Amino acid sequence: MSAPSLLSSVAVNLKATPRYQAYLTLQAIAKGAYADVALSRVLHQSPLSAVDRGLVTELVYGTVRRQRTLDVLIDHLCRQRQQPLNLRLILRLGLYQLRYLGQIPAAAAVNTSVELAKGCGLTGLAGVVNGVLRAYLRISQDRDPLPPVADPLLNLAVQESFPDWIVQAWVGQLDLPETTALCQFFNQPPTLDLRVNSLQVSPTEVLAALASAKIKATPIANLPGGIRLGPGLGAIAALPGYDTGWWSVQDAAAQLVTHLLDPQPGETIIDACAAPGGKTTHIAELMQDRGTVIALDRVASRLRKLKQNQQRLQLTCLQAQLADSTQVQTMLPLADRVLVDAPCSGLGTLHRHADARWRQTPTTLAQLVSLQSQLLQNAATWVKPGGIMVYATCSLHPDENQEQIANFLQTHPHWHIAPLPPTFPRPDLQSAQGWLQAWPQRQQMDGFFMVRLQRDTP
Numbered sequence: 001m002s003a004p005s006l007l008s009s010v011a012v013n014l015k016a017t018p019r020y021q022a023y024l025t026l027q028a029i030a031k032g033a034y035a036d037v038a039l040s041r042v043l044h045q046s047p048l049s050a051v052d053r054g055l056v057t058e059l060v061y062g063t064v065r066r067q068r069t070l071d072v073l074i075d076h077l078c079r080q081r082q083q084p085l086n087l088r089l090i091l092r093l094g095l096y097q098l099r100y101l102g103q104i105p106a107a108a109a110v111n112t113s114v115e116l117a118k119g120c121g122l123t124g125l126a127g128v129v130n131g132v133l134r135a136y137l138r139i140s141q142d143r144d145p146l147p148p149v150a151d152p153l154l155n156l157a158v159q160e161s162f163p164d165w166i167v168q169a170w171v172g173q174l175d176l177p178e179t180t181a182l183c184q185f186f187n188q189p190p191t192l193d194l195r196v197n198s199l200q201v202s203p204t205e206v207l208a209a210l211a212s213a214k215i216k217a218t219p220i221a222n223l224p225g226g227i228r229l230g231p232g233l234g235a236i237a238a239l240p241g242y243d244t245g246w247w248s249v250q251d252a253a254a255q256l257v258t259h260l261l262d263p264q265p266g267e268t269i270i271d272a273c274a275a276p277g278g279k280t281t282h283i284a285e286l287m288q289d290r291g292t293v294i295a296l297d298r299v300a301s302r303l304r305k306l307k308q309n310q311q312r313l314q315l316t317c318l319q320a321q322l323a324d325s326t327q328v329q330t331m332l333p334l335a336d337r338v339l340v341d342a343p344c345s346g347l348g349t350l351h352r353h354a355d356a357r358w359r360q361t362p363t364t365l366a367q368l369v370s371l372q373s374q375l376l377q378n379a380a381t382w383v384k385p386g387g388i389m390v391y392a393t394c395s396l397h398p399d400e401n402q403e404q405i406a407n408f409l410q411t412h413p414h415w416h417i418a419p420l421p422p423t424f425p426r427p428d429l430q431s432a433q434g435w436l437q438a439w440p441q442r443q444q445m446d447g448f449f450m451v452r453l454q455r456d457t458p
């Protein structure tokens with residue numbers, strides 16, 4: 001074989017490896033792409049086997065989640081202070097395998113990382129990759145190579161790879177062992193919950209269809225129509241009952257929000273932040289598809305997804321409208337109930353979005369708190385006297401939750417926190433103040449805050 005064709009065959013082989021595909025994805029994320037979008041784009045273009053695709057997914061999400069820990073290790077083990085970004089990406093990938101993927105032999109992790117460096121134009125730095133990874137292995141025979149930090153909170157943030165400000169927000173509400181358990185929950189791959197469409201089918205029928213497709217599924221305790229599946233199921237749309245609208249994917253905590261709203265057949269309901277329709281469609285199902293559900297959202301592409309879900313679930317009582325819910329007033333009827341499932345930091349769903357912990361900052365949080373407050377104030381004007389408004393976030397930050405509601409109640413004297421509906425399935429989540437909070441490390445579900453507010457009758 002001539003030199004150029006030998007080179008090109010090496011390049012082709014490298015491109016066919018999961019580690020190269022993971023490296024490409026990490027490059028895209030480093031340039032600003034969302035992790036899930038970058039990963040699905042790379043997987044879409046690559047001809048990898050199902051097993052290799054699983055490895056790419058693990059490498060990408062794991063390396064992104066553990067980025068802070070890995071960077072502290074790199075800074076500690078690498079004599080070269082300023083590394084080019086591509087070298088750092090390869091070091092993160094290699095160290096991630098050594099530290100977290102016990103099933104990959106250490107020699108394979110080191111050798112493939114060195115080959116990756118050579119194949120990606122970093123031949124001159126392949127020795128650095130080899131040196132750092134071997135130093136990690138050598139030190140780890142005696143002790144953890146990750147240097148401890150004296151402050152327990154900062155140590156936790158480094159050990160579990162979270163920004164300090166997020167851990168600080170949790171330590172203000174939980175003790176250190178529980179905060180550690182919460183961080184560890186968010187570093188695991190998520191499970192998947194279904195919500196059975198009671199207008200189409202029973203949970204027993206869905207469980208039977210999943211069992212016949214050899215998919216492990218169990219009913220969720222104290223959640224009517226909730227079913228939990230294991231992780232790593234592949235394409236959701238290929239599961240039995242998806243096309244026929246038998247179920248929706250929705251975490252147990254998100255399902256509880258609509259039970260808290262407790263919509264009744266024939267009522268008028270407004271969903272202020274509706275797309276892609278997880279809760280709107282649940283509202284229509286609980287109303288037996290009778291009445292009016294007005295589904296507002298300000299993003300047209302997300303509203304299109306809501307309409308697709310509506311069609312798949314064969315629901316007719318929904319009307320989707322493009323609107324800014326901080327502004328819109330006159331075109332709406334007075335509602336029996338309003339849902340404000342607010343845009344939020346997502347600090348309760350960090351296990352589902354590997355890069356979210358690095359995207360949110362105290363500044364983005366403050367912007368969201370202001371938007372949530374405007375949404376609550378405007379949506380409150382849509383509610384009939386005596387009517388209900390449920391406010392919910394998938395955040396575990398007090399500024400978006402209990403502080404937000406305390407401010408609302410202070411500035412809206414004709415509103416109060418209402419008692420739970422008699423059939424609400426998880427009264428144990430209610431706090432002494434009346435709002436509800438699901439904590440992942442306690443309830444094994446997404447982190448959510450929800451509160452049922454009522455407008456006084458005159």
Ligand SMILES: C[S@@+](CC[C@H](N)C(=O)[O-])C[C@H]1O[C@@H](n2cnc3c(N)ncnc32)[C@H](O)[C@@H]1O
Nearest residue numbers: 273274275276277278279297298324325341343
């Ligand atoms: C948490 S998501 C809603 C999820 C949805 N309720 C579900 O269960 O599928 C928040 C939504 O609020 C929308 N949004 C943000 N600002 C808005 C505004 N000013 N008016 C209306 N919708 C808004 C976003 O486009 C996003 O779809």
